[in-house]
Amino acid sequence: MTQKLLEVKNVSKIFRIGGMLRGKKLIAIDDVSLDIDAGKPIILSLVGESGCGKTTLCKMLMRLHKPEMGEIILDGYSYTDKKSFDSLQFRLKVQPIFQNPYESFSARKTVDTYLFNTALRLGIAKSHFEAEKLVDESLKSVGLSLAAVKGKYPTQFSGGELQRVSIARALIPRPKLIIADEPVAAIDASMKMNIVNLFKELKDKYKISFIYITHDLSTAYYVSDYIATIYRGSLIEYGPAKEIMDHPAHPYTELLMNAVPVIGDKWSEGLSMPDMEDKEYAISYCKFAPRCQYATEECRQKRPDMIDVTKARKVLCFHPLIKPSDEEINHAMMA
Ligand SMILES: Nc1ncnc2c1ncn2[C@@H]1O[C@H](COP(=O)(O)OP(=O)(O)O)[C@@H](O)[C@H]1O
Ligand SMILES: [Mg+2]
Structure with a gap:
C-alpha cells in the first residue's frame, strides 16, 4: 500500500448559525475525503x-x-489520537501561508523577527547566531536574502515581496x-x-x-x-x-x-x-x-x-x- 502524507476521511464541519433554538445548521464541509501520497x-x-x-x-x-465527523491523518498520525499526536512534530511538518501578508506580519515588528522566532521556537536553531544561516538560506530560496530584509518593517515591502517572506518563513522547518x-x-x-x-x-x-x-x-x-x-x-x-x-x-x-x-x-x-x-x-x-x-x-x-x-x-x-x-x-x- 502506498504511504500517505495526508488522509482526509469523510470529514464534515457543521456551523450553527443563530441561537440554539431557532438557529440553523450549515454543513460547511460535507463528507469530504481526499489524500496525498507521501x-x-x-x-x-x-x-x-x-x-x-x-x-x-x-x-x-x-x-x-x-x-464534527471524520478523521484527518498526517504522516500516519491522526489529529484526534491524543496519545501519539505531537503538536511540535505537526508544526515541523505542516506550515501555513495566509492570504494577506500585511495581516500576517505586525506593522511594529521587523519581518526578520518572524523568521528567527520560527527557527528558535520550533527548536531548529539553538541561538540567534545559529538561525542566521537557516533564515538566509530560506530567504535566498525565494529570491531574497537576510541582508536585503534585515531590520525592515512590513510596509517597506511590496505585497509580492512580503508574501515571499511568508513563504521563506514557512520553509524554515523544511515542512512536508x-x-x-x-x-x-x-x-x-x-x-x-x-x-x-x-x-x-x-x-x-x-x-x-x-x-x-x-x-x-x-x-x-x-x-x-x-x-x-x-x-x-x-x-x-x-x-x-x-x-x-x-x-x-x-x-x-x-x-x-x-x-x-x-x-x-x-x-x-x-x-x-x-x-x-x-x-x-x-x-x-x-x-x-x-x-x-x-x-x-x-x-x-x-x-x-x-x-x-x-x-x-x-x-x-x-x-x-x-x-x-x-x-x-x-x-x-x-x-
Ligand atoms: N465561523 C463560522 N461560523 C458560521 N459560518 C461560517 C463560519 N466560517 C465559515 N462559515 C460559512 O461557511 C461557508 C463556507 O465558508 P468558507 O470556508 O470561508 O468559504 P471559502 O473559503 O470557500 O470562501 C460560508 O457559507 C460561510 O458563511
Ligand atoms: Mg476562504
Whole structure:
C-alpha cells in the first residue's frame, strides 16, 4: 500500500448559525475525503467559488477547526489520537501561508523577527547566531536574502515581496506540506504568477507538497498537479489537473472551466448565486441540480455517490461528462 502524507476521511464541519433554538445548521464541509501520497510531492489546488468551504477545510487541515465527523491523518498520525499526536512534530511538518501578508506580519515588528522566532521556537536553531544561516538560506530560496530584509518593517515591502517572506518563513522547518489559503488573492496581478511559480520550484527543490486554495482558476490551471473542486461544501471532482481541465467530468467543473478568465481575474459574477447559498447547502438531493443543465429526475431525488471515472479521477455525479472506462467498471464489479 502506498504511504500517505495526508488522509482526509469523510470529514464534515457543521456551523450553527443563530441561537440554539431557532438557529440553523450549515454543513460547511460535507463528507469530504481526499489524500496525498507521501514520497511524491504534488501541488493540489482546491478550487471553488467564494463561500464554498475552502477556508473551512483548510482550517481543519491546520487544526484550527475540529471536524464534527471524520478523521484527518498526517504522516500516519491522526489529529484526534491524543496519545501519539505531537503538536511540535505537526508544526515541523505542516506550515501555513495566509492570504494577506500585511495581516500576517505586525506593522511594529521587523519581518526578520518572524523568521528567527520560527527557527528558535520550533527548536531548529539553538541561538540567534545559529538561525542566521537557516533564515538566509530560506530567504535566498525565494529570491531574497537576510541582508536585503534585515531590520525592515512590513510596509517597506511590496505585497509580492512580503508574501515571499511568508513563504521563506514557512520553509524554515523544511515542512512536508504547505497549506496556502488564497496566497495570491491580495497580491498585485503582475506578481501572482511569480508567487505560484515559486511553489512549483520549491516542490521540486525541497520535495514539499502544496495545498493551494484559490478561487483564481487561471493560476490553478497553471500550477496544479491535481485539482479538487468544491461546491457548497462537497468535493465534487478530484483528479489530475490536466485531465480535469481538458475533460471535466462534473457539469459544475465544466461550467468553471468554460469561464476560465485570464490570469488574475476572479470568477465571472454570473456564476455565483449568493441568495441561493443557504438553500443549496441544505438540499438533500444533488446540491448542483438546481443549476445543472443535465439534471434529471434522479438528480432531484437523491444524492449521488462519489464514483471513479478513471483510476485517478473521482466525481460526485449521476451523469458524469466522461464515462467510466471499461477497466473501472470491471474493477468496480470485482470489488
Ligand atoms: N465561523 C463560522 N461560523 C458560521 N459560518 C461560517 C463560519 N466560517 C465559515 N462559515 C460559512 O461557511 C461557508 C463556507 O465558508 P468558507 O470556508 O470561508 O468559504 P471559502 O473559503 O470557500 O470562501 C460560508 O457559507 C460561510 O458563511
Ligand atoms: Mg476562504
